[in-house]
Amino acid sequence: MAWRDSRASRRRLLLFVSSITLGVAALMAIGSFGVNLRRGLDYQAKTLLGADMAIRARQPFGEAAERLFRTLGGEQARETSFASMVSFPRTGATRLAQVRALEGSFPFFGDLETEPAEAAADFRRGARALVEDGLMLQHHLKLGDEVHIGAYSYRIAGRLKRVPGESSTAGLLGARVYIPKQFLNQTRLLQPDSAATYKVYFRLPADVDAEQVAKKLEPDLIRLRLDAETVAERKANLGRSLENAYDYLNLVAFIALLLGSIGVGSSVHVYIKQKVNTLAILRCLGAKSRSTFAIYLVQTSTLGLAGATGGILLGLAVQYVLPHLMQDFLPVSIPFSVSWVSVMEATLTGFGIAVLFSLLPLLGLRRISPLLAIRASYEDGTRQRGDLWSWLVYGAILVSAGAFAVAHTRRWVHGVWFTLGLVAGLAILAAVAQLVRFLARRLVKRSGSYLWRQGVANLYRPNNQTVVLMLSIGLGTFLMTTLYFVHNVLVQEVTLLGSGQRPNLVLFDIQTDQREDLRRLIRSLGLPILQEVPVVTMRLASLQGRAVEDILRDPNNTIPESALQREYRSTYRAGPVDTETVTLGKWQSQAALGQGPILVSLEEGIAQRLKVRLGDALLFDVQGLPVATRVGSLRKVEWERVQPNFFVVFPPGVLEDAPQFHVMVLKTSSNELSARVQRAVVETFPNVSAIDLALVVNVIDTILGKVAFVVRFMALFSIFTGLVVLAGAVVTGRYQRVRESVLLRTLGARKRQVLQIMIVEYFCLGMLASLTGLLLAWAASWSLARYVFEAPFVPFVLPSLLALSIVTLLAVAIGMLNSRGVAGRPPLEVLRIEAS
Amino acid sequence: MLTSSPAAPTILSVEQLTKSYKSGDRILTVVKEMTFSIAEGSTCSIVGPSGSGKTTLLGLCAGLDRPSSGTVRLNGTQLNSLDEDSLAELRNRHVGFVFQTFQLIPTLTALENVMVPLELRGESQTANRAKDLLRQVGLEDRLHHYPAQLSGGEQQRVALARAFINRPKILFADEPTGNLDAETSQRIVHLLFELNEAFGTTLIVVTHDLDLAGRTQRILKLRGGSVVSDETNEHLAGAARSD
Known part of the structure; x- marks a missing residue:
């Protein structure tokens, strides 16, 4: 019966069930990629270090x-x-x-x-x-x-x-x-x-087992201040960061699947509405509500499986592409093989989620009254408010999403936060979509021409899927544009660091006896020296009287090894500079070896890592000479500025005679002048190195660009899922569109006018959806810029307009493609519709 | 040949009109060589059993469909020679429609639905005319309601207002009371004739309702795709003539 009933609408059903295809494809490809990545790391483990x-x-x-x-x-x-x-x-x-x-x-x-x-x-x-x-x-x-x-x-x-x-x-x-x-x-x-x-x-x-050797050497390594790394350690470190990236991509793919599933649920809802009469007749003929429910559950499940299978086939192609996309970030080559576990996982996830979302509208079938067969005005009963089963299905969807997130983030807290975040995100997106749609209607109603008003009004037609479409297309736009905006915020922030009178070129490794000649050279090139800083390298020998080696050996030690063992490059001066603010204690402006305590100023972060407070004793080993100090003050430092900043700053009078090198901070007006300075410096002082801000900007831009490209590729799945959902929705609502079209033709509308109304509808849909995504992307990028990166947010008007145009054009193209022939339907059909 | 009253000019004339459809291997002729004409300002009902070709005939006369052979001349224009857009324009200027299932656009309010035919012409300032008509059909307090918020009778009244907004020369009504209860039907029929009279429109009604048919000046009875009788309600026709 399920098979026979689907006869007339199989193609239509298949299209909207294919909304999950892209999500399943993404999941399968990433799952298989992850398995291959782990396999690659295992097989090529020794090449990760190139040695034991x-x-x-x-x-x-x-x-x-x-x-x-x-x-x-x-x-x-x-x-x-x-x-x-x-x-x-x-x-x-x-x-x-x-x-x-x-x-x-x-x-x-x-x-x-x-x-x-x-x-x-x-x-x-x-x-x-x-x-x-x-x-x-x-x-x-x-x-x-x-x-x-x-x-x-x-x-x-x-x-x-x-x-x-x-x-x-x-x-x-x-x-x-x-x-x-x-x-x-x-x-x-x-x-x-x-x-x-x-x-x-x-x-x-x-x-010989390298792991055991490293373990055995540990006391000697600590004593000699050496670090050892083995293949297993490198693999674990690399594996961890790659697994994080893999999990992140998996969650992005899951979002595409969820969007597709929401589309499936919405399309099944419309489909069921159109089937109400058939169902009422079946009920009149004696079919039990359970049987009618089963008929449509079998239909959607079978097609869900078909959609998932399509996803697996597409996923194979994507899996082939992924290693090429990520090759710049991979330390090993990835073998291409199909992971059957991933295939099964993606199929079951896709199929399960699609069926769960279909269940929501299908549950309404249990309540369809046979009376509908004779009285069309009778309430069709497919509404679900307050139904226990519906709540159970909602619960199952939440639990499934949560379980997926927990499984892929491997931490239940992260999984729960992801799920809650996703629900909140979708709710905000839906609310903004509703608001944007409402405002658009109000605006057009007041001033627009009839064609515009009718096009916008069509977004409100009965059983419309406007909000679902805005959700899916909007989320895709949001993901894509947020990534782009954040990328630009970061690049712009670094670029701004060197703007105005701020330094943009740093020369370092300058020996004391080279200083005078270098100053002369810089001045001959017409450049002022903004800052000149001496740097002394040292190590921490003891903390509060405990030798660093002892602390490192202590199994209860919670101070990070890196903070204890690092080489501290410190400077000395009488007070803070403009990138620093003293937050606690007092700066010692002058000191002398052997005359009272030497009070150093510590950066807040390093003080926190070393777990020291004001007055605590720190013994530094300054290239063989022990220098006892106490923490005199704590500082907040603007690390992002292009000038030397320090964890530890000494007062003058202590380090002047220690072996040291110097750093000079300059401001060049152009990249060409910067290159000329660097060339001149290298020719005369080959040991002096330079950090050029333009180069840093370039590197950051390139790296972020590469990362963003991979993530955008995944976000594309969401956009395309949205467009497939759109195609499904247009096909599902084709009957209604034909009705409207022939009615307008009967009332005297020309074909061009009907086409224009449809274009306006898809145009508004695409534009409002992308506008929703863009609004949220602006809000998200502004928040990220303000609160996370603490960078100025500059609105990206042109890219926004471009995104708006592309998504809108795509929506119009997909909509019109799937509405082929609707505008040209002969008006006589209005009478046939009457007859039916 | 069946003709209307010779006294009034003809608004619709049909000659040797035939419409056939291909149904599987068979050719099904739904309208067979019909010839008749309708006088301007008159009222006419088309009656007959299901499958007799009533709706097909209505579609052909209103330019909604094209005949297999024969001609239809509406308001002096031969429809066969017009393309789809010209037909649409002709309908928009001279024809009104009322349907059994009201056929309102669900996303527009009552007022907006009534304005549609004029707006399709690109006319502005149409709201006042639409409001007038809605007042005439007794819906002045329902202007901003959507179809789903209106009863069946109210929806059909909106459809009536829409049908008359462009001051049509001819109005085609397809079972206008088919979906309504007896009381509401009476009210709609009353309104239909009242507006028809007020606007001087020619009215052609396809109906099973013999009471409604009895109110028209002329009744065309169809069977098997042919006109089997053409009766004139002398009393009504005479009254109309005397007007």
């Missing part, structure tokens, strides 16, 4: 460390890395890069991916370098070009494409340049107090 174990230090390894390494056996490789300016004489370009000097056969597992491939081995045999591919593209460099690093020149042997365990986005943050370690000293850049990282990579004998 790596040990790292911020200063050259001492004799004790070397002795320790010798006991480990196996094969070793060394890497010294530091930030330095590199310049390319052929093009005249200079750029801050991450120089890595390599010795030995690193990577032991996996390869340095280069172009040409043999360059990964060749560059080690002479004064040659591998240069980040992005850097070469940016500065139009060619193989064989020279790259100057410090006092030495290297020939570019290859383009660096990928380093084991690092995504290519890592290269954006600091362009990587590899040179052979035997040619490192020729740069003359490294002094004993230089900021560099020293690494030794181990390939351990086959029968």
